[in-house]
Amino acid sequence: MPTATDQFFAALAHRGEEPLLRRNSGIIRFEIGSKGKVQRWFVGVDHGRLTVSKRHQKADCAVLADTDVFENIITGTDNAFAAMLRGALEADGDLELLQLFQRVFHGPVQSTHPAVTDHA
Template sequence: MGEVIEQFFASLPARAPAVLRSPIAGTLRIDLTTGNRTDHWLIELAPGSVRVRHEHGPADAVWTSSAGLFERLVTGRAQGIASVLRNECTFSGQVLLFLAFRRFFPDPPGTRDPRQTAREQAGRPA
């Protein structure tokens, strides 16, 4: 398991109050595969909080991905929904948990907030 992935999971509890503001609650299991090995992460989501455990267990939703793809997700080089739609990973269970969890992923490098771009354009002479 890559250090980037370990750091991502370790950062979730501190980031949860800013990211999880909706009344979503449940357990998401993330299964990361490397060759014939699978690492399991249980993520318990609640409004404003996250509990992370590196173990296998029952969950309301299961997301299975290669460790390589997940590393690209946590570094902003790939997008979660696009990866599911391309069948690069699989998801089953309560889709709202996936939609809430994907907000922890960073934007792609170089992405700018369109509101900031509009403000900059409005301040420039035409």
């Protein structure tokens, strides 16, 4: 059964283009796993066009995270930079690229509490 991480990278590969990253280019290597089992994905950003590969290539930014930490990030429960500051995620290289890439992660979980819209 595919993990949330597998599903994230598969969906990213099918996305093809991310308008929020049109001004950015680079390759991010994600090393995700735990207990000696690490999977690697290489995500290319070419002026908004996204590619995903498992084929080794030179990366501008490298990210290393435990599976649980990464899945919290991709589901919007956690933030990559907050996780990095806590030491739960390691990143090296072009951190600006990672910061910009956060735009493709889900946003924080929205409250189910109804908003009050009547200002009268």
